[in-house]
Amino acid sequence: MIRTLERLQSQVRRGFAAGSEIRETAAFRVHIWHTADVFYRNRALAMRRPASWEPAIAEMESVFASAERVPRIELLAELWPELAPALERAGWVCEARGMAMALEAPAFTVVPGQAHVTLIGADAPRALVRSFVRGTEEVFDMIPSPEQGGEIDVLRRDLASGTALCAASLVDGRPVSGASLIGIGADAELAGVWTTDEERRQGRAEAVCRTLLGHFFARGGELVWLSTSDDESERLYRRLGFAPVGTQLNYAKLRSKR
Numbered sequence: 001m002i003r004t005l006e007r008l009q010s011q012v013r014r015g016f017a018a019g020s021e022i023r024e025t026a027a028f029r030v031h032i033w034h035t036a037d038v039f040y041r042n043r044a045l046a047m048r049r050p051a052s053w054e055p056a057i058a059e060m061e062s063v064f065a066s067a068e069r070v071p072r073i074e075l076l077a078e079l080w081p082e083l084a085p086a087l088e089r090a091g092w093v094c095e096a097r098g099m100a101m102a103l104e105a106p107a108f109t110v111v112p113g114q115a116h117v118t119l120i121g122a123d124a125p126r127a128l129v130r131s132f133v134r135g136t137e138e139v140f141d142m143i144p145s146p147e148q149g150g151e152i153d154v155l156r157r158d159l160a161s162g163t164a165l166c167a168a169s170l171v172d173g174r175p176v177s178g179a180s181l182i183g184i185g186a187d188a189e190l191a192g193v194w195t196t197d198e199e200r201r202q203g204r205a206e207a208v209c210r211t212l213l214g215h216f217f218a219r220g221g222e223l224v225w226l227s228t229s230d231d232e233s234e235r236l237y238r239r240l241g242f243a244p245v246g247t248q249l250n251y252a253k254l255r256s257k258r
Contacts, residue, residue: 004102005076005246007187008225012074013045015183018163019154023063027056028073030063036070037143038151044073046080053086061090061253071253076100078246087251096250098227099234101242105217108241116204117211120166120178122159128175129156132168135175139194158182167212169195169204177204181212181224188216190226193233209240 013029020031020041027050033041042064050056064071071092075083084094120132133152137144145151158164163184168175177195181188190212195205213224227248228234 005079011183011187025059026050028060032067042069046075057090073251075249076246077249092251092253095252098229098248099244100227100246100248101237102225102245103242104223108217110214111210117167117169117207132175132178136192136194167208169208177208179208187223190224
């Protein structure tokens with residue numbers, strides 16, 4: 001299990017590196033995005049065990065402060081069992097706790113007939129990519145990113161480089177459900193699985209995920225992982241063949257409100 005978690009960790013490091021300004025500290029690699037409002041891109045990842053966590057965490061916090069970003073870190077608890085307690089002693093709070101699940105190619109079952117699902121790759125029109133991003137933002141209640149230089153352009157760049165692949169279920173040409181594989185190499189992360197309220201419970205999310213996974217594994221992909229924190233999503237991922245492998249934690253050092 002630890003070996004699988006180490007693979008997941010390597011994939012996360014590769015994914016965060018794309019497009020980020022990387023700053024190394026004694027124990028952490030800090031990723032600074034060009035904007036502060038895309039909170040999930042400004043993250044630190046643990047890289048090495050220091051002699052003492054307290055000064056290492058303080059040094060990492062100073063990097064975020066100099067960049068005027070909220071300090072945030074993502075970690076796999078089983079690989080860094082002493083880090084979460086150290087963060088909490090330093091005043092950090094756990095923003096999210098999820099079950100890390102993984103699926104290797106031999107365990108995936110191909111189910112044909114996902115006719116209403118469209119792959120969104122490097123040749124996708126900008127209008128389709130835009131609709132996909134806007135649908136994702138709406139379902140997850142995110143602040144819409146700029147038309148230029150925002151998440152639409154970032155996704156188009158990643159699609160062009162082959163480090164991302166998306167799929168969507170369309171109604172009248174409009175995405176109503178979607179999912180993405182990100183940080184693609186031999187391994188990838190399944191992220192941003194969404195369906196609009198009016199189209200839920202019709203099997204769209206499962207069809208979208210099966211299409212993405214089938215495409216990835218058919219072309220030599222080896223492992224896909226994800227993190228989930230609710231029972232309904234867990235049931236979906238288990239149907240796809242995913243199995244629990246660990247715990248993902250997201251911590252932040254939030255400013256006190258006065």
